[in-house]
Structures are given as structure tokens and as C-alpha cells.
Amino acid sequence: MGSRLRVFLTPKQDKTLFELRMANVPQKVKDRAEVVRLSAHGWYVEKIASHFNWTAQTVREVLHKWQKLGMEGLWSKPGRGRKPQWIETDITFLEQCLEQEPRTYNSVQLAQKLEQQRSINLSPDHLRRVLKKRGSFGSEREKAIKENKTQ
Template sequence: MKQRFIQGLSPETIHLLSRIHRHSYHHQVRQRAHCILLSFEGFNVTELMSIFAVTRKTVYTWLDDWDNHCLVGLYDQPGRGRKPKLNDVQKEQIRAWAKMTPHNLNAVLAKIKEAWNIAVSKTTLKRILKSCSMSWRRLRRVVAGQPDPVEYETKRHQLEVLKRQEEKGELDLRYLDESGFCLVPYVPYAWQEKGETLGLPSQRSSRFNVLGLMNRHNDLTSYVFDKSITSAVVVACIDDFSRTCDQHTVVVMDQASVHKNAEIEEKIEDWKAKNVEIFWLPTYSPHLNLIEIFWRFMKYEWIEFAAYKCLGSLSLYIDKILKGFGKDYVIDFG
């Protein structure tokens, strides 16, 4: 049988094929470019079949496509391959079904079978959903209600005014909130080798509660407690903080029951006399409180696995982050 070889490649073409072989995004294109180069170097069809683990017919098809179309022949042309089972309209309907039951693909598969009598695998369904710009990721807990739109816009505008005043150095804008830490880890994902599963110790424990007053310049005043934070605790913390204020300070906080009640209201005028003013956020608007970002960084980024060995270790990590914020731990608030 007469052997078939690619001939007549110019240095420029060889260089281009080498680049395609190394860097093309498509595996099949890299294979075909490599095959053309090896054929030009004298590898016969039988050898190419062994190298690429394909049939003789496939090798001849690659060589014929090169002879007929050159570089274009390396790529699959429209119309080739198995026709899709589902059209664009059906895919959009699948997307809608997935949004109705986002945690249960079996329900979507059942609807596809019932509506169109088409059986697809879960792998195919996942591929369809990815092509619809959907992905499998963690759900986020959100507040149960919605803010009053008028109150929200009014408060948001006022907060923007305060930010501009802060930028001019006219006041110190502090964001106040509390968060709790215990030996139940907050780290859900990590890079792991295939076949190996990392485990995190998790156990019931007492809880450290932290109250913080933070500004956009990574300046934090914090208070740590091994008991619940009540209105009396909030009052005591703001009282202590107010003694360190050397300029007009606005403390931003939500309308949680420990923040807005008679005990707090009684202190408003006293704090104003010490140059500290309270700004309450609209209801159901935690995203307006920048210290929420700080808590997320602490729980999901900065506290290492080793912290969850025991309460003593966790306490040390919390103290390390609180004291190192602004120097060793920094957030760019823009």
C-alpha cells in the first residue's frame, strides 16, 4: 500500500502549526495540527494511528482536510457531528424549570421526558444549564423581607452624603455590628487533591461574640465577649468608644432590637454631647453596612483551618485578626 505523507510545508506554516499544536483551546485542533506536522516529518499512517489512538479512516480524513482546506481543515465545520436533541426554545424552558427547582435536577429530567418524550442524561442537562449561564454554587442566606422603598432611597442618599463628608475629613463614619464565632467551621470549599478529602473538626462549643465599629480606612475598634450581646452591652461599647473620638463621628447600625429601643434612645443626646451621632440603616438592608464585609472576610478567608482545633486556638485567631486589621489584614472598600 502506498504511504501517504504531507509535503511542501513552508517554514512559516510549520511555525503556525506548532503554535496551534501548543496553544489552541480545542483539543481536536491541537491533535490535527500535530498529526500534520508528524506526517510532514515522515511518520506513516500506521504510526499516526498508534500515536493518536484513532482509526486509519480518521487519519486519512485529517490529511484530506489539510490538502483540501489547509488551516481551515483543522477545525470542525458547521453541520458536522450529532444533531442536538433539544432546540433553543426547549433549552430556555429547561432553564425556567431549573429555576423552579434549583436543587433537584431529577425533577427537571422528569419534565423533559413528560413534555417532549426525550431522555437526556444528568450530565447533558448540566451542560445545557451551563450554556444558559447557570452554575452550581452555594446558596446565600438573605433577609426575609424587603425595605420600604421610600425609606431605603432616603437613607441611601443620606449615607452617600455622609461618605462624601468623610472623604473630605469632616467626620469619621463608623459601621457597627456584631458577629459570633464558634467551633463550627465557616470554610465550605478548599482545593484538594483528587481522591483525597480534607476534613475539618466541627463540634458544639461556646461562642465568642464580637462587636465592632469599623470605618472605610480599615480602622477598627472591637470588643469580644463570651456572653450574649444585649442593649446594655451595646451602650457600654459606644460609651467606651465615644471617649476616644476626637472628631465628629457618625455610627451606622441596623435597626435590630438591641440597637433601637428605649435603652439606646436614652443615650442619644448624651452621645451627641460627646460628638457621636447614630445613623440607623433602613430595615432589611444589611448590604449597606460595610462591616458585614469584614465579618465575611474573617469567617471565610482569614481564619485558618487550625483555628478550629479548640476554643483557645479560635480565640487566638480572632484576637490576631482584630488586632492586625488595617496592617496584616486589609480590605479595599473602593
């Protein structure tokens, strides 16, 4: 067991951290804010770690970040995670193809079109998720059936 690590908060800081519980922020930020508050209320690092099912080292890192950066230390740095292979104009291009061209596409065909025209290699599943998240569901089935029917 290392030396005791404890933070001290002003009433204003404590209130701000308490209000983060109901704010629209990531869960990690809420958990980190609660770790800081528990430390300020006298909880030991090991007890906080067992409460959150974290390691004691993780709790210490959160407390050290708080001491060094304050509120800013609760948020993760930008740029974490894998960067997207596509840019906004690539997806806009596909949406325009879906709107303007009379034919219908499935996700495999859209992925092939994107690779041939833009040299962007996305899996059909990922492409479908991106389009669905943006609200672009492809050509409407009813529209395609009506236009393709023979008279």
C-alpha cells in the same frame, strides 16, 4: 501499503501548526495539526498512525483534508452530534420559576413542570446538569428553611 502520502509546509504554516499546541483549541485539532507536521517532517503514514494509536486511514483522511482545505480542515464541521431538545428560553423559564416562586423544587419536579408547561421532555439528571452548568442551583436551602419555619 499504498502510495506515499506526504504534505509540504511553508515555514509560516509549520510555525502556525506548532503554535496550535499551546492554543485554546480542542485536542482533536491539536492532534490533527501534529499529524500534518509529522508528515511534513518525513514520517510515513503508518508510523504516524502507530504514534497516535490511530488507523492509517484516519491519518490519510487528515492529510487529504489538509491538502484540500488547509487550516480549515483541522476543525470538525459544525453541527456534529445530537441537537439539544431545549432552547434558552425554556431554561430561563425554569430559572425564573426558581427565583420567583416561594416553594423549592427538585430536579424531578422541574422536569415535570417543564414537560407540562412547555412540552419539553428532559430527564431530571440532564436538566440538573444543564442548570448546574449555567450556575442555577435551584432554591437556596437556607432561604427555604427560614421561610418555611413556623413561628
